[in-house]
Amino acid sequence: MLKKRLIIFASSFALCLGLDLFKHNPILVSLLNSSVLIFSFLFFEIHTKSKIEINPVFWLLFAFIPLFSFNPQSLIVNILQIAVILFLIIGAKFPQLKIPFFALSVVLLIAGILLVGKLVYLNGSVDHERLIFNNPLSQIVIEDRQKNAIYLPFKIRPFVYNYSIFIYSIFNNIFQLISFKSIFDILLIANVYPLINGFIVTLKNYKKYCLIYLFLFLTLLILGINRAPDKFNSLYFVSPIFLYLILLSFKNINKKVYSALLLFSLLMSGAL
Amino acid sequence: MKKLTLKYKLFIIVILLITLITRFVRLDFSPPSLSNDEISIAYDAYSVAHTLHDEHNHFLPLSFQSHNTYKAPLTIYAAIPTTLLLGNNEYSVRLPSAILGTLTVLFLALLVFELTQNLNLSLISGFILSITPWHIYTSRMALESNLALFFVVLGIYCFYKGLNLNNKIIIVLSFISFALSIYAYHTEWGFTPLIIITLLFLNLKKIIKKPIFYVGLIIFFISISPIVFDSIKNIHTNARANTEILFKDPMLESELKNPSFNLFQKSQIVANAVIGSYSSYVNLSNLFFNGLNLLPAKDPYQVGLFLAPFLPMFLIGLFNIKKYFKNHTKFIYIWLIISPLIPALTQGGTNFVRNLVSVIPYTIAISIGFLILLEFFIKRKILGVVAVAVLSASLFYFGAVYYYYFPKSAGEGFQYGYKNIAQFINKHYADYQKIVVDPRFGDYHLFDGVPHLYLSYFTNLDPKLMLQRQETKTGLYFDKYEIRSINWNAEQVNSSYLYIVPVSNSPQDSKNLKMLEEIKLPNDKPAFKILGQN
Numbered sequence: 065m066l067k068k069r070l071i072i073f074a075s076s077f078a079l080c081l082g083l084d085l086f087k088h089n090p091i092l093v094s095l096l097n098s099s100v101l102i103f104s105f106l107f108f109e110i111h112t113k114s115k116i117e118i119n120p121v122f123w124l125l126f127a128f129i130p131l132f133s134f135n136p137q138s139l140i141v142n143i144l145q146i147a148v149i150l151f152l153i154i155g156a157k158f159p160q161l162k163i164p165f166f167a168l169s170v171v172l173l174i175a176g177i178l179l180v181g182k183l184v185y186l187n188g189s190v191d192h193e194r195l196i197f198n199n200p201l202s203q204i205v206i207e208d209r210q211k212n213a214i215y216l217p218f219k220i221r222p223f224v225y226n227y228s229i230f231i232y233s234i235f236n237n238i239f240q241l242i243s244f245k246s247i248f249d250i251l252l253i254a255n256v257y258p259l260i261n262g263f264i265v266t267l268k269n270y271k272k273y274c275l276i277y278l279f280l281f282l283t284l285l286i287l288g289i290n291r292a293p294d295k296f297n298s299l300y301f302v303s304p305i306f307l308y309l310i311l312l313s314f315k316n317i318n319k320k321v322y323s324a325l326l327l328f329s330l331l332m333s334g335a336l
Numbered sequence: 337m338k339k340l341t342l343k344y345k346l347f348i349i350v351i352l353l354i355t356l357i358t359r360f361v362r363l364d365f366s367p368p369s370l371s372n373d374e375i376s377i378a379y380d381a382y383s384v385a386h387t388l389h390d391e392h393n394h395f396l397p398l399s400f401q402s403h404n405t406y407k408a409p410l411t412i413y414a415a416i417p418t419t420l421l422l423g424n425n426e427y428s429v430r431l432p433s434a435i436l437g438t439l440t441v442l443f444l445a446l447l448v449f450e451l452t453q454n455l456n457l458s459l460i461s462g463f464i465l466s467i468t469p470w471h472i473y474t475s476r477m478a479l480e481s482n483l484a485l486f487f488v489v490l491g492i493y494c495f496y497k498g499l500n501l502n503n504k505i506i507i508v509l510s511f512i513s514f515a516l517s518i519y520a521y522h523t524e525w526g527f528t529p530l531i532i533i534t535l536l537f538l539n540l541k542k543i544i545k546k547p548i549f550y551v552g553l554i555i556f557f558i559s560i561s562p563i564v565f566d567s568i569k570n571i572h573t574n575a576r577a578n579t580e581i582l583f584k585d586p587m588l589e590s591e592l593k594n595p596s597f598n599l600f601q602k603s604q605i606v607a608n609a610v611i612g613s614y615s616s617y618v619n620l621s622n623l624f625f626n627g628l629n630l631l632p633a634k635d636p637y638q639v640g641l642f643l644a645p646f647l648p649m650f651l652i653g654l655f656n657i658k659k660y661f662k663n664h665t666k667f668i669y670i671w672l673i674i675s676p677l678i679p680a681l682t683q684g685g686t687n688f689v690r691n692l693v694s695v696i697p698y699t700i701a702i703s704i705g706f707l708i709l710l711e712f713f714i715k716r717k718i719l720g721v722v723a724v725a726v727l728s729a730s731l732f733y734f735g736a737v738y739y740y741y742f743p744k745s746a747g748e749g750f751q752y753g754y755k756n757i758a759q760f761i762n763k764h765y766a767d768y769q770k771i772v773v774d775p776r777f778g779d780y781h782l783f784d785g786v787p788h789l790y791l792s793y794f795t796n797l798d799p800k801l802m803l804q805r806q807e808t809k810t811g812l813y814f815d816k817y818e819i820r821s822i823n824w825n826a827e828q829v830n831s832s833y834l835y836i837v838p839v840s841n842s843p844q845d846s847k848n849l850k851m852l853e854e855i856k857l858p859n860d861k862p863a864f865k866i867l868g869q870n
Contacts, residue, residue, distance in 0.1 A: 202636045236625035245615030
């Protein structure tokens, strides 16, 4: 049993490495990406206290998830990502270290997404121009509304038209990016099915999955405040979380439907 | 059905009032002018009403030629009675859509009740649709898709009502309604057959031994045969599918013609284009935050097709459809999935008008979420007050955008100004030998408008004169009108002519012309100048 699992882990690693190299990613990036895939499996098993029991073919094909062969063009981001998943594993494995290691992973996640989204640079400087709050048009429109909304008494206008509109803009930004096509591009269309199912599974026992929600919430929030978020960069850090959700419901999904979708996904993505 | 209590009666009155106010009040004010498509519908209705011929001299057509494409006929024929009754104005062309939009709210509520026997859900679905920006917008314009939506909803309601009551007349009515939806809009050419197949397939056991359904199908096919044959007859010239299909997208077309791609790669390109297009139609940002495009791009106060607070309701409702629809759950999900399919196969980006048929399954899902949250908030009063405040604020922002900012900012896109010009011409028609109109508009007169339709319609010009028009390379000539681009350097100015030009094409020197009137957009920006010597 152990031997079989080792073979699957090694094969997944090799396949992911091969795909990364095929995409002309540098060898170090490829190694780190492949490691993230394997560590994601481990994190799932440790956190859920269960073994992954799925058909080895499906298991291997997770290596085709595009997020695991993405190159963020900054080695520090890859290193941060590996650190995040390692801290998650340590936190899950040793309950007495749970809080400090989970907290560390959250801090690194925030730092990583800010870096990869080019909102913050390594020297600590913030690119204000990339923040949604610095959209000059929004400021002009708010001022215009405060001045010209003649259907409202003058004193009320600042309460109605003000910077709270940025909350709306953040949501708009988030849902603009989290589209069916984006998920398809970063995870393959077939994985949308177990991903949604996995998310529904977490809702039934939401206290157990607070960490998963926190990771997703922070990622979405940071991509929401970015004026020009990129789907790969923004969601790169949560690839282990996506895989976690996919694995969570994998046993219960219709394998025929999944296989058909997977074949379609691989054909359409040009992987085959 | 048990007797309605006072609470329900009040709720019905509230829904009715909201629906009537949002659909009928100031139809001539917002949208600010008849759009390019609306004026085409209005003029064709006017022309057919008086001559039995459309603008292009086709006798009672089943497909109306319009701005390089073709329109389905029902909206135009539906506007004929109102045009004859009310004359040439915005109300006469928009009224059929407003009436059927209002009735859609009613039939949605009836359909939900028929499928769930849940009065609360039924009324809530009517309420949600009545305040949905997407449906308010489309009901206030002469849009083919809005009429088609009504016939789809009526068809589905009659299908289930007829099936449940085993009433043959209602079943036949269902198929007639489906056939009318085909006459109403081109999206339904694909959608209606899909929904009929779905209905038949899902209810196969109940209908297989009922001959009336076969009769209904035969009636459906016979009813649509004239428009199908008309389309086949003109397949190379006027089929809308020839002009709007996704493959006509310039970028996709060039990629498909590229010989360096093999067949497999081309099929990948097509599949990705379709998935991308479908994805944009189901994008939550478009649906709940900015899809209605009432304001200039990037304005932070953009409005979604639905109010933003409906998003959590939609997500909750989406996963609870089974709880309320029980045996009809599959039908709602299939409706939700197939409705953006046909629009996704067309070019020109996300078009919420083409996708209007999706408004119903979304509304149903939102209503379920609304009902679940209502039950949740009843026990948590403070949260409930917050939720009501958020929903009210969202409605207020939509109201402000739709009734104040949208008419101001969208004037140019709606070719605002030609009606005002027509009013000037009505007063001074006899004073001029010719009326020369430069059809361009916009800041750098880059856009070509259709002033010949606006001016003929709003001046009540005899449509027979338009049928005798001459079209040359330089322009369009009918009655006193010359619709052509004006180059002031080459123009031989005639003292007995009236000149109408976009502000951006005013003559450099006076040319012995004086400005008789300046037409401004609703935001006070000058749009047109009327020039003459009197």
